[in-house]
Amino acid sequence: DSGVTQTPKHLITATGQRVTLRCSPRSGDLSVYWYQQSLDQGLQFLIQYYNGEERAKGNILERFSAQQFPDLHSELNLSSLELGDSALYFCASNKGLAGGDTQYFGPGTRLTVL
Amino acid sequence: SQQGEEDPQALSIQEGENATMNCSYKTSINNLQWYRQNSGRGLVHLILIRSNEREKHSGRLRVTLDTSKKSSSLLITASRAADTASYFCATDALAGRRALTFGSGTRLQVQP
Numbered sequence: 001d002s003g004v005t006q007t008p009k010h011l012i013t014a015t016g017q018r019v020t021l022r023c024s025p026r027s028g029d030l031s032v033y034w035y036q037q038s039l040d041q042g043l044q045f046l047i048q049y050y051n052g053e054e055r056a057k058g059n060i061l062e063r064f065s066a067q068q069f070p071d072l073h074s075e076l077n078l079s080s081l082e083l084g085d086s087a088l089y090f091c092a093s094n095k096g097l098a099g100g101d102t103q104y105f106g107p108g109t110r111l112t113v114l
Numbered sequence: 115s116q117q118g119e120e121d122p123q124a125l126s127i128q129e130g131e132n133a134t135m136n137c138s139y140k141t142s143i144n145n146l147q148w149y150r151q152n153s154g155r156g157l158v159h160l161i162l163i164r165s166n167e168r169e170k171h172s173g174r175l176r177v178t179l180d181t182s183k184k185s186s187s188l189l190i191t192a193s194r195a196a197d198t199a200s201y202f203c204a205t206d207a208l209a210g211r212r213a214l215t216f217g218s219g220t221r222l223q224v225q226p
Contacts, residue, residue: 002156033213043157043202043216056213090156100144100206100214105156 003027004093004106012112018079021109025072025093031055032074033103034066038087049074050097081113119217120203126223133190135220137203138183144206146179147214148188151200160188160201165208195226 003026013019025032034046036059045058049068060066063081068074078085088110092103121136137146145164149157163170163179163186170177176189190197200221204214 002158004156035216042218045213045215048213058213088154092157098206102147102159102162103214104159105149107156108154110154 002104002106004091004104006089006091006106006109008109009107010110010112012114013081014114015081015083017081017113018077019081019111021076021078021089021091021111023074023076023091023093023106025074025091026104029093029095029104030072031094031096032068032072033092034060034074034076035090035092036087037090037108038084041087043090046076055097078111083113086111086113120201120220122220123218124221124223126225127193128225129193129195131193131224133193133197133222133224135188135201135222137186137188137217139186139203139205139215139217140184141205142208143181144208146177146186146206147204148175148177148186149202149204149216151202151219153199157202190222193222193224195224198222198224 005024007022030051033048037043046060047066048056052068063079066076088108090108092105147162148160151157161172163177174191179186200219202219203217
């Protein structure tokens with residue numbers, strides 16, 4: 001158990017809908033990272049937040065947004081969902097600013113868009 | 115885009131044998147990490163090797179890094195059925211965005 005929690009575990013929704021994925025980092029970690037894992041694209045970095053502020057951006061679509069709250073939990077919002085957004089979404093956390101340090105991953109949220 | 119590419123894509127061995135996976139990457143790095151993922155689960159960090167290190171050991175794991183060839187290998191000795199998983203290398207690029215870039219992974223199947 002990494003200490004990172006994600007909810008929900010599974011999410012099934014329809015095209016055009018909006019969903020929110022939630023992540024709680026390990027105790028003491030200030031950075032949260034979001035990743036998307038799909039069969040065709042592999043594991044793609046989406047975005048990093050550090051202590052409430054956006055720190056680094058990856059291949060995140062404009063339809064997706066994220067935020068980190070004062071209690072350090074983070075939410076990833078996916079809107080106008082398309083079939084191709086079906087994937088596993090992971091969050092990870094670590095203590096510092098440096099995204100290149102060891103990251104601790106949550107169990108993921110499996111999103112299915114029908 | 116993928117910074118690292120693992121080779122082979124899939125590997126099947128018998129329990130007790132050694133498994134070797136390779137990773138090649140494109141840009142200069144601060145460090146390279148290996149992660150393991152059981153089917154559909156979260157990734158688990160295995161080992162981190164810095165750019166000024168050439169070899170590192172952790173239990174049955176041995177990682178090598180050749181920065182001149184931009185490649186790394188992960189050796190799992192005396193494999194067990196429980197080692198069955200996908201293994202990913204991840205690089206922390208020296209320049210630009212400080213975020214891990216993951217390779218495409220090697221699926222390891224260890225037959226009991």
